[in-house]
Amino acid sequence: MTEELLRIDDLHVDFLTDRGWTTVVNGVSFDVGPGEIVGLVGESGSGKSVTSLSVLRLLPESYTRTPEGHVWYQGRDLVGLPPRELRDIRGNEISMIFQEPMTSLNPAFTIGDQIAEVYRRHKGGSRRAAFARAAEMLDLVGVPDAGNRVKDYPHEFSGGMRQRAMIAMALACEPRLLIADEPATALDVTVQAQIVALLARLRDETGCGILFITHDLGLVVELADRVVVMYAGEVVETAAALDLYNVPKHPYTAGLLNAMPQLGVRGKELPVIPGRTPEPWRMPEGCRFGPRCGYASDKCVASAPSLRIIEDGRSSRCCRTEELRLVVSP
Ligand SMILES: Nc1ncnc2c1ncn2[C@@H]1O[C@H](COP(=O)(O)OP(=O)(O)OP(=O)(O)O)[C@@H](O)[C@H]1O
Ligand SMILES: [Mg+2]
Numbered sequence: 489m490t491e492e493l494l495r496i497d498d499l500h501v502d503f504l505t506d507r508g509w510t511t512v513v514n515g516v517s518f519d520v521g522p523g524e525i526v527g528l529v530g531e532s533g534s535g536k537s538v539t540s541l542s543v544l545r546l547l548p549e550s551y552t553r554t555p556e557g558h559v560w561y562q563g564r565d566l567v568g569l570p571p572r573e574l575r576d577i578r579g580n581e582i583s584m585i586f587q588e589p590m591t592s593l594n595p596a597f598t599i600g601d602q603i604a605e606v607y608r609r610h611k612g613g614s615r616r617a618a619f620a621r622a623a624e625m626l627d628l629v630g631v632p633d634a635g636n637r638v639k640d641y642p643h644e645f646s647g648g649m650r651q652r653a654m655i656a657m658a659l660a661c662e663p664r665l666l667i668a669d670e671p672a673t674a675l676d677v678t679v680q681a682q683i684v685a686l687l688a689r690l691r692d693e694t695g696c697g698i699l700f701i702t703h704d705l706g707l708v709v710e711l712a713d714r715v716v717v718m719y720a721g722e723v724v725e726t727a728a729a730l731d732l733y734n735v736p737k738h739p740y741t742a743g744l745l746n747a748m749p750q751l752g753v754r755g756k757e758l759p760v761i762p763g764r765t766p767e768p769w770r771m772p773e774g775c776r777f778g779p780r781c782g783y784a785s786d787k788c789v790a791s792a793p794s795l796r797i798i799e800d801g802r803s804s805r806c807c808r809t810e811e812l813r814l815v816v817s818p
Pocket of ligand 1: 503505512530531532533534535536538539703767768770
């Protein structure tokens with residue numbers, strides 16, 4: 489077992505909706521070790537972002553309340569940590585990269601000033617030293633001519649370069665944990681591949697742990713050591729990335745793998761998972777995936793399965809896991 493950096497333990501998050509309080513993340517548990525890349529996958533609306541935003545308590549207080557459960561970071565529970573202590577951790581020990589960099593960069597300040605500002609807030613030192621650090625970080629994430637580009641404003645950067653700037657900002661204080669929520673989804677595939685390669689290199693060079701969130705299982709298998717699959721606010725499978733890819737143990741994971749386009753295979757229709765993720769206030773009886781599952785039987789409706797350890801390092805939330813031979817088309 490890996491040494492622990494982050495351990496999310498039985499996390500429940502409720503949202504205030506028109507229908508009253510609704511649970512959108514329901515008892516999520518997983519961990520990330522130092523130097524480990526964990527992929528968090530699942531279809532849109534499965535609760536990946538809500539889970540990751542809860543780590544640093546970044547969900548708006550207007551419609552959420554303090555989550556139940558624990559978010560252990562190096563032995564401290566971030567749930568219930570005083571805001572001042574949490575602010576010291578945010579951006580310093582734990583950094584987050586968001587999907588849309590334009591909303592996280594201030595158009596009125598240069599890229600360099602913004603990275604320098606984050607650095608100075610946590611590490612102190614002179615403006616000049618912080619600005620030099622910003623240029624160094626931009627260079628590290630592969631922005632060409634970083635020494636000059638550091639003086640540019642966000643609109644002078646392309647989408648891919650802005651995403652690199654966000655990563656540079658997230659890494660400026662050498663965080664121990666990086667949470668990257670769809671860091672490359674808005675970008676074209678070549679830039680996407682570069683960002684993924686960059687994250688892998690940063691992990692190797694700095695030894696930080698990374699929680700990598702995406703709906704792209706292909707990217708996850710490439711980058712992550714371990715994968716956590718979420719469905720309808722719950723974890724349904726966890727495994728080492730290659731094990732999950734080669735032999736999925738939960739029908740939902742098999743469905744996601746089958747829906748992945750294969751390179752060089754033309755004219756074959758991709759099998760999609762029928763139906764869609766249920767709304768949080770309208771969860772089905774028994775297994776939440778049951779109504780969409782080709783393997784569902786009576787017992788799947790009778791009771792909700794729990795997440796069980798099925799072998800060393802693997803768990804599945806399917807009561808039929810042992811009897812199923814899930815087929816993933818080659
Ligand atoms: N601001 C919000 N107000 C109301 N419900 C929300 C809000 N944000 C998310 N939700 C609900 O919470 C649940 C989890 O959403 P979340 O954003 O975590 O999904 P996700 O897995 O990150 O999806 P995506 O792949 O689209 O980013 C969904 O049912 C979603 O409808
Ligand atoms: Mg999301």
